[in-house]
Amino acid sequence: MVRVGILGATGYTALEAMKLLLRHPGAQITAVTSRTDKSPLAAVHPQLARRLELSLEDLSIAQLQERCDCVFSCLPHAASAEIAKQLVEVGVRVVDFSADYRLNDPVSYKKWYEHEHPDPARLGNTVYGLPELFREQIPAANLVANPGCYPTSAILPLAPLLKAGLVEPGDIIVDSKSGVSGAGRTPKLGTLYPECNESISAYSVGKHRHQPEIEQILGRVSSATPQIIFTPHLTPMDRGILSVSYSKPTRSVTEAELLEILSDFYKNEPFVRVSKTLPTTKDVAHTNFCDITARVNGGRVLLISVIDNLIKGASGAAVQNFNLMYGFDETTALL
Ligand SMILES: NC(=O)C1=CN([C@@H]2O[C@H](COP(=O)(O)OP(=O)(O)OC[C@H]3O[C@@H](n4cnc5c(N)ncnc54)[C@H](OP(=O)(O)O)[C@@H]3O)[C@@H](O)[C@H]2O)C=CC1
Numbered sequence: 001m002v003r004v005g006i007l008g009a010t011g012y013t014a015l016e017a018m019k020l021l022l023r024h025p026g027a028q029i030t031a032v033t034s035r036t037d038k039s040p041l042a043a044v045h046p047q048l049a050r051r052l053e054l055s056l057e058d059l060s061i062a063q064l065q066e067r068c069d070c071v072f073s074c075l076p077h078a079a080s081a082e083i084a085k086q087l088v089e090v091g092v093r094v095v096d097f098s099a100d101y102r103l104n105d106p107v108s109y110k111k112w113y114e115h116e117h118p119d120p121a122r123l124g125n126t127v128y129g130l131p132e133l134f135r136e137q138i139p140a141a142n143l144v145a146n147p148g149c150y151p152t153s154a155i156l157p158l159a160p161l162l163k164a165g166l167v168e169p170g171d172i173i174v175d176s177k178s179g180v181s182g183a184g185r186t187p188k189l190g191t192l193y194p195e196c197n198e199s200i201s202a203y204s205v206g207k208h209r210h211q212p213e214i215e216q217i218l219g220r221v222s223s224a225t226p227q228i229i230f231t232p233h234l235t236p237m238d239r240g241i242l243s244v245s246y247s248k249p250t251r252s253v254t255e256a257e258l259l260e261i262l263s264d265f266y267k268n269e270p271f272v273r274v275s276k277t278l279p280t281t282k283d284v285a286h287t288n289f290c291d292i293t294a295r296v297n298g299g300r301v302l303l304i305s306v307i308d309n310l311i312k313g314a315s316g317a318a319v320q321n322f323n324l325m326y327g328f329d330e331t332t333a334l335l
C-alpha cells in the first residue's frame with residue numbers, strides 16, 4: 001500500500017484527489033495538511049464523512065517523511081516548491097499540482113510569476129506529467145509537475161498536428177473558457193457569486209501564465225517554437241474547460257484527415273476521445289477524459305477540446321501520474 005499525504009487538503013483539487021484515492025486499491029491517505037485548520041476533515045469536506053476519518057494537521061517535513069511515501073502537493077505556486085524541494089530531498093515522491101516545476105527555466109518563471117523560483121535548479125529537469133506525451137519519463141520520477149488545466153486542454157489537441165508539421169507554429173490562437181472552481185477555493189473578489197454569476201469575462205489578456213506553459217511544452221514535443229495568443233475566460237459554471245484553438249495549416253487539409261491524425265495519435269490512450277461530435281463540458285464532467293474534435297473553417301484549423309479542470313486538469317491527472325509512478329494500471333481509480 002502506498003501511503004499518500006495531501007498538502008493543502010482544505011482546497012478543491014485536494015478534495016477531488018482524496019475522493020479518487022479513496023477508490024484506489026493501492027493507496028492509503030495517511031496525512032492531510034492545513035496551515036491553520038485543525039478540524040476533522042469531514043468538518044471542512046462533508047463529502048468525506050465516514051469515508052476518511054483524519055483530522056487536518058500542520059506537519060513538518062520530518063513528520064511527512066515518516067508518514068508518507070508520496071505527497072500530492074495541492075498548494076499554490078511558490079509555497080508548493082518550498083515544500084516539494086525538501087520532501088524530494090528526504091526521499092518522499094511528490095506530485096506537484098502547482099505551476100512551480102512546469103516551465104523550462106527560472107528566467108521565464110520570474111517573468112510570468114513575478115518572484116524568484118524557490119528551487120531553480122530543478123526547473124527544466126522536472127518531468128511534465130502529461131502521460132499522453134511524456135509517459136516514459138514518469139515511472140522513474142521523484143517529482144512530477146502536474147500540468148495546468150488550460151494547458152492540458154490546449155496541448156492535447158495541438159501536439160499531434162504540430163508534431164506532424166501540419167500547422168504553422170508561429171500563429172496559433174487559443175481561446176478558453178473555465179468554470180469558477182478553476183480559481184480554487186481560496187476566496188477572491190472575482191469569484192464571489194454576484195461578481196461572476198450570469199456573466200462571462202475575459203481575464204489576464206496577454207499575460208496569463210499558461211501562455212508560456214503551452215508554448216514551452218508544445219516546443220518540447222514538436223521541436224517547433226510555437227507562439228500562442230492565449231485568452232482565458234471565466235464562465236458561470238462550477239467546473240469544466242472548453243478550449244478552441246485556431247491555427248493555419250501548412251498545406252490543404254480536410255476535417256476527415258485531421259480527425260484521422262488525431263484518432264491515430266491517441267488510439268491507445270485511455271483518456272483521450274477523438275470524435276466528429278462537438279464536445280461539451282458536461283460530456284467530461286467528473287471524469288478524467290479529454291474529448292477532442294476538429295474543423296476546418298476560413299482556411300484555418302479549429303481544434304475544440306473539453307476537460308474537467310479538477311479531474312483531467314488536476315486531480316485525475318495526478319492519480320494517472322501516481323499510477324505510472326508506482327506501477328499500477330494507469331486507469332486505476334479513474335474509470
Ligand atoms: N482549481 C483548479 O482547477 C486547478 C488548480 N491547480 C493548482 O492546484 C493547486 C491547488 O489549487 P486549488 O485546490 O484550486 O486551490 P485552493 O485555493 O482550493 O486550495 C489551496 C490550498 O492551499 C493552502 N494554501 C493557500 N495558500 C497557501 C500558502 N501560501 N502556503 C501554504 N498553503 C497554502 C490552503 O489551505 P490552508 O489555508 O488550509 O492552509 C488552500 O486550501 C494550485 O497550485 C493551483 O494552481 C492546477 C490545475 C487546476
Ligand SMILES: CC(=O)N[C@@H](CCC(=O)OP(=O)(O)O)C(=O)O
Binds near residue numbers: 077149150181184
Ligand atoms: C478560472 C481560473 O481562475 N483558473 C486558474 C487556472 C488554474 C490552474 O490550472 O492554475 P495553475 O497553473 O496555477 O495550476 C487561473 O486562471 O489562474
